[in-house]
Amino acid sequence: MSLLLSFYRIIKFTIQNFFRNFWLSFVTITIFILTLITINAVIFMNMVAGAALQSVEEKVEVSVYFTPEASEELVKSAQGYLLGFDQVRDAVFVSGEDALELFTERHQDDSIILGALEEVGDNPFGHAIVIASHSPDDFAFILEAIETPEYAPFIKKKDYTDHEAVIENIESLNDRIRIGGIVLAIFFTIVAVMIIFNAIRVAIYVHRDEIGIMKLVGANDWFVRGPFLLEAILYSLFAVVVVGVAVFVILGFIDPWISSYFGEVQVDARVYFVQNGLLIFGAQFIILSFLSLLTTLFAMRRYLRV
């Protein structure tokens, strides 16, 4: 038999079966949709938690204060030196004058502090560098790196120790959320796989007599399997498309709410799903189709032995 003709007939039977057995198709797709919604909810939660943490991490900065003796050239050279490291996201030079201005502004209502400052006379602040890293883990390395013989004698204070506890807390929270996310994703994936297996097995069980009849009439195994396999892919496609549209619609509604909930922290779920949508939903389609095909093949095996 011409392969093309067989393929055409398999496609014809797939479409016929899909619509003539509308309620079974509807129920199977609905089960797929509910499963995918659960998976996407886990992806969404991981993404929000990750974005929130990243945003907090980005706000962590460590300052290196230099003695008043350190010249502007020396501190700026230290700034350039720091910017040469991959771990350093940014290093901003703050002059002694700017530091004094900032300090005065911050304590403008505190007459005691301002009085003490006046007592000192000269500007007691030296120049400083405010460092931002890609990850809080990097601070230990960066602050050690700056301790070169050239700069070390002029370093008055590094406020890493003040932030150390906060940074450690963030790191630990980050790790826990990531592990929690992975555990949750694995759990829901196992549940999803079981649900998909069951939905397909039920769909095949309903058609077990038809499978036997087709074989008795002279159909070969692949001619019988074909429409069921294509139907499984069709179910997966419908489910992923519906969930994809639903995710964007839902995000459209809840995005403003998320933004206001997280305040300054930038959590743009919609942008995340737009940027990664092809990968997220493409992967879901491929995995869902693969699982459905595998289950279909497995579930049909016994009914094909006619």
Place this chain on the structure above:
Amino acid sequence: MIRLKNVTKTYKPKVHALRDVSLHVKPGEFISIVGRSGSGKTTLVKMLFAEESPTRGKVVIGDWDISGIRRADIPGLRRQIGVVYQDFKLLPRKTVHENVAFALEVAGERTGRIKKIVPQVLKIVGLANKTDRYPRQLSGGEQQRVSIARALVHRPKIIIADEPTGNLDTIHSHEILQLLKQINEFGTTVVLVTHDRDIVNALKKRVITIHEGEIVSDVKHGKYVLS
């Protein structure tokens, strides 16, 4: 056309469905295989289209020894034999036309030819005006006629009818019998499995009686001899 040589079928643990059965059916013959329930007659015909395989012995269809037929060759065998079942075995989600066409589609017949042949066969079985109905919308007799049309459509040399009137009333049973006789008159070998005394006696054709897995009588113009 059909040759069985010392065929034995044993199901586990030790149930002998057929014991050392030998049989020869010539081309164009009409034979009835009769026997009580559980006598082995259905097992015997199932071997003719490879739904069962013999534990021992040989089953030959035409020149093809199908005793140890490979799984991949079974569809080819079934496309050469038409089978009519007691429970019709129609595809519930396909119309009358589609059910009959399916037997040709699996064999890779061209669409144009299918469109030409199927209405002709449906006309022969008297269902030309019900081609778009689904099996659930037909009576038992009509469903059996669809089943016969499907068995006929690829012009097989052998038609096997396994209790085709088992689910039908007397009038419909005789209609089906007439159809099988007509098919036989065109030269097709017909193997009828039945326990219907009236049908066997009305046929006046060769009758093979099976009892406890053995052929106990084989008469050319026989009658139903079991009590």
